[in-house]
Amino acid sequence: MEDYKNKLDELPVDIKLRAVDRLKIHLMRQKYGYFSRLCLLLALIGPGILVMIADNDAGGVITYAQTGSIFGIGFFIPFMVLMLPVAYIVQEMTVRLGAVTHRGHAEMIWKRYGKFWGLFSLFDLVVANILTLITEFIGITLGMEVFGVSPMISSITAIIVIASIQLFLRYFTWEWISLSIAVFNLVFIPLVFFVPHLHWGIVAKSFASWHIPGGVSSLFIYVVLANLGTTIAPWMLFFQQSSVVDKGLTVKDIRDGQIDTFIGSLIMVIVAIAIIIITGFTVYSVNHTVNLNIQNILSIISLKMGTIAMKMFALGLVEAGLIAAIAISASTSWAMGEAFGWPRSINLPPLKGWHFYLPGLISVIFAGSIVLIPNVPLGFLNLTVQVIASIFMPAAMMFLLLLLNDKEIMGEHVNRLWQNISAFIIVGFLIIMNGLYGVTVMFPHIFG
């Protein structure tokens, strides 16, 4: 036994901590029975649920709220149900890639396809992450204002909380603290039952009479693209793969990783539908204008559902921003570490892993400071996030598909035919919607 301890001590500190976690998994695997199997699953889940809940970020919550407010539930509830397989198919590929190669997405692109594409992916990811982080801080400060907290206080507090979680926790604790914060994302689900005059029959009918309200318009294309953009985003690919690697999942754990990703996708879609139902039944019924910002939506929710419901909604917005900021800043750190070959693990102590933590922390501090500047052009910022993500997502998907079809690295875990067909349909849909959006930007009145 002493022998194992000495061998553990010989490993670098981040790998040693991962080895201890893997020894626990090894012990669990030796036990039989349903309860032991459940314990093993609970120990292995995390990255999938975390990435999907973080995907319901502040921008996502605002997008779903605006979607319900502008279009009601008619089109977008069935659309969100369709997003479940989309999110699962895309993210499941990162589980296999991470578990088989033990390398992150940025490293795989950099080393398999060269510096140019590696730098291209890294640059896009980091810029998109910084801009997305700004939208997370907008969500946090707006949500906290409802509770009477000034943007300065909420922004600084959020920076301290995020920095502490990243710096001082080992991976296992980091994941459980993050998942505990993520639980608050579920706050939107019970709110649905307090929506006045909610008719489940109308919700069910939306599936039978699926149609585009008012026909195809520039606004409709924009909202579809925004919803698609909040369901699958480049940072999610990088985050989940790196997270799978840092957690130490192997090919034996792929099934559990798939279950984890499915549970996460299901939660993400249920929360998104809950938000669309809330605003579809409260805001859409009283206001059909398209100039709805989140403050207007919160006021109408307060009017129709009461102050407590509005505060719960605001709390959900704060949580959404916070959990996404944790995940996005971690994805920046992981990607930079993978690209430049630094030691990269949440298990690293702050001083030993300072250059790993630094990019994520700088982006958090930058985003937290930007939102405090008065009259910052938020609309322009959101558009830029959208544009960068739109350009980058098909590219990121292409690299994912290339890697998942690479027998040299994936062996027997390469994509099956149905997985390739599904992924190609998703990429095709993304490219068509991006193209249509580009056309509407150049010719704004083409669809009326």
Added chain:
Amino acid sequence: MNENKIIKKVNLDEDWEEFIENEGLLDYNKIPLKRAEVRGWIKIAFWFLRIYILIMVIMVIIGFSRIN
């Protein structure tokens, strides 16, 4: 950390080195990864990507110039 408690319970059928390798507990920075050969349909995919990026960048420039 209950590291000692875990180690006491460990009964590795395989040897330690094999366990380390199977669990991916290696420093992958030190293990080189061969660059992929870009040929056939992969080459086509890369050209498609270049064209796609070019078209999107042109659209972005036009879009942003209209905003300003």
